[in-house]
Amino acid sequence: MGLFKMPSLGSDMEDGTLVEWLVAEGQAVKRGDIIAVVETQKGAIEIEIFEAGTVGKLLLDVGETAPVGAAMAEIVGAGEAPAVASAPAAQAPARRAPEPGPVAASPPSQVPIASGERVLASPAARRLAAERGVDLASLTGTGPGGAVISADVLSADTLSADAPAASTQAPEAKPREPATRRGLAMGEMRKAIAAAMARSKREIPHYYLQHTIDLETATAWLAAANAERAPPDRLLMAALLLKASALALQRYPDFNGHYIEGEYRPAEAVHPGVAIALRGGGLIAPAIHDAATLSVDALMAALRDTAQRMRAGRVRSSELSDPTATVSSLGERGVEGLWGVIYPPQVALIGFGKALVRPAVVDGGVVPRMQVQVSLAADHRASDGHRGALLLNAIDKLLQTPEAL
Amino acid sequence: MTEAELKAVLFEEIATVAPEADPGAIAPDEDVRDALDLDSMDMLNVIAALHERLGIEIPEADAPQFFTVAGAVTYLAKRLG
Numbered sequence: 001m002g003l004f005k006m007p008s009l010g011s012d013m014e015d016g017t018l019v020e021w022l023v024a025e026g027q028a029v030k031r032g033d034i035i036a037v038v039e040t041q042k043g044a045i046e047i048e049i050f051e052a053g054t055v056g057k058l059l060l061d062v063g064e065t066a067p068v069g070a071a072m073a074e075i076v077g078a079g080e081a082p083a084v085a086s087a088p089a090a091q092a093p094a095r096r097a098p099e100p101g102p103v104a105a106s107p108p109s110q111v112p113i114a115s116g117e118r119v120l121a122s123p124a125a126r127r128l129a130a131e132r133g134v135d136l137a138s139l140t141g142t143g144p145g146g147a148v149i150s151a152d153v154l155s156a157d158t159l160s161a162d163a164p165a166a167s168t169q170a171p172e173a174k175p176r177e178p179a180t181r182r183g184l185a186m187g188e189m190r191k192a193i194a195a196a197m198a199r200s201k202r203e204i205p206h207y208y209l210q211h212t213i214d215l216e217t218a219t220a221w222l223a224a225a226n227a228e229r230a231p232p233d234r235l236l237m238a239a240l241l242l243k244a245s246a247l248a249l250q251r252y253p254d255f256n257g258h259y260i261e262g263e264y265r266p267a268e269a270v271h272p273g274v275a276i277a278l279r280g281g282g283l284i285a286p287a288i289h290d291a292a293t294l295s296v297d298a299l300m301a302a303l304r305d306t307a308q309r310m311r312a313g314r315v316r317s318s319e320l321s322d323p324t325a326t327v328s329s330l331g332e333r334g335v336e337g338l339w340g341v342i343y344p345p346q347v348a349l350i351g352f353g354k355a356l357v358r359p360a361v362v363d364g365g366v367v368p369r370m371q372v373q374v375s376l377a378a379d380h381r382a383s384d385g386h387r388g389a390l391l392l393n394a395i396d397k398l399l400q401t402p403e404a405l
Numbered sequence: 406m407t408e409a410e411l412k413a414v415l416f417e418e419i420a421t422v423a424p425e426a427d428p429g430a431i432a433p434d435e436d437v438r439d440a441l442d443l444d445s446m447d448m449l450n451v452i453a454a455l456h457e458r459l460g461i462e463i464p465e466a467d468a469p470q471f472f473t474v475a476g477a478v479t480y481l482a483k484r485l486g
Binding site (some may be wrong): 232234280303307308331333 | 423425426438439442444445446449450452453456457462463464465466
């Protein structure tokens with residue numbers, strides 16, 4: 001039997017608070033299943049499991065905070081006898097029943113984060129209550145141990161005169177509405193960015209390189225490819241830039257990995273973190289897994305799915321924990337160039353500015369050409385400028401044969 | 406479909422892509438990309454949604470028509486009419 005532990009979602013994470021279990025005791029799970037939602041400094045993150053088995057005892061209650069590495073649940077491997085006799089598979093409650101504790105009516109006792117007068121409530125409920133001006137202390141919680149959950153806040157808010165449309169759900173509705181349960185906490189995210197970037201600038205000896213890439217061929221190829229495609233199947237230049245970057249990172253492993261405890265460790269696969277700006281501020285760079293081996297179409301689909309989920313505040317644990325380098329692309333509404341700050345413990349950031357038509361010299365004459373500026377911010381502890389130049393040149397070369405990407 | 410109905414459909418699809426955006430608050434000839442902070446992925450998603458919902462072809466070359474509310478509504482009316 002194994003233990004499912006609180007994952008580390010970045011070097012800056014110390015602990016996480018359970019928002020919701022998405023599995024029940026006795027339920028079968030497979031690799032990649034999302035089993036819980038945990039509130040971290042980066043917001044509410046969907047936590048995946050990376051082994052198959054059956055969920056044993058759930059060791060963490062909704063609202064409880066646990067440090068990275070703490071056991072969250074028991075996982076019974078295939079073929080093992082379940083250790084939890086009281087959890088037959090057929091009986092699958094949506095969440096753990098309230099503990100028949102000695103003082104079920106006095107809420108704060110079982111919550112480590114509680115400090116005396118603090119009301120027992122899930123983080124999502126707290127945020128929702130703050131947004132809507134609902135006093136948590138005035139509510140009767142229906143969650144585990146009497147915790148106030150989102151549904152309680154929604155139902156209380158419905159009773160008030162100026163209830164917005166979103167609060168028309170029945171009080172017993174499961175608190176699964178993306179806008180309430182999930183979401184990235186902006187204030188906390190700003191702090192997390194500040195901590196990571198300050199550490200980066202303090203510890204990482206950055207060096208920078210810059211190169212101009214002609215995109216005439218890639219632009220023409222993209223237009224021809226998209227002309228035959230319905231809108232849902234169309235490609236964006238961002239997908240080509242990402243694929244070329246991923247292939248180049250694969251070829252030059254000194255930029256694809258992590259610098260940990262005084263030592264550079266190249267990664268085995270290429271999982272570029274793709275910087276996505278969130279509306280209203282904030283930035284997140286989830287990993288696109290195995291980008292070097294994905295087709296451009298698959299990469300485009302992954303980009304699309306990832307951007308939509310990030311903006312809906314639905315982030316998966318693996319996306320935050322394992323990017324091997326960062327690719328940041330400003331897109332058509334950006335500016336010409338960007339100079340990245342490496343996200344530790346990564347060692348490189350590839351930055352694309354906005355593609356635009358500029359005068360260029362071709363065969364002795366000045367002609368308008370579509371170009372993009374690409375930059376590399378790299379960690380001098382792991383590589384040198386010569387290798388960095390090879391990396392950027394490789395990206396350039398790859399983009400000259402877009403059909404081969 | 407009247408222009409008012411098309412506008413409502415357009416606003417709905419923009420709201421799906423950018424829930425906090427308020428397309429009703431911008432001028433008809435304003436660039437929605439700047440006014441509502443929509444990037445190329447967002448615009449592609451809006452066009453894809455309109456393509457599926459209204460059952461019309463929207464060639465990539467026509468995408469610039471969707472940069473303003475007025476342009477998009479006129480374009481959709483013409484394609485549907």
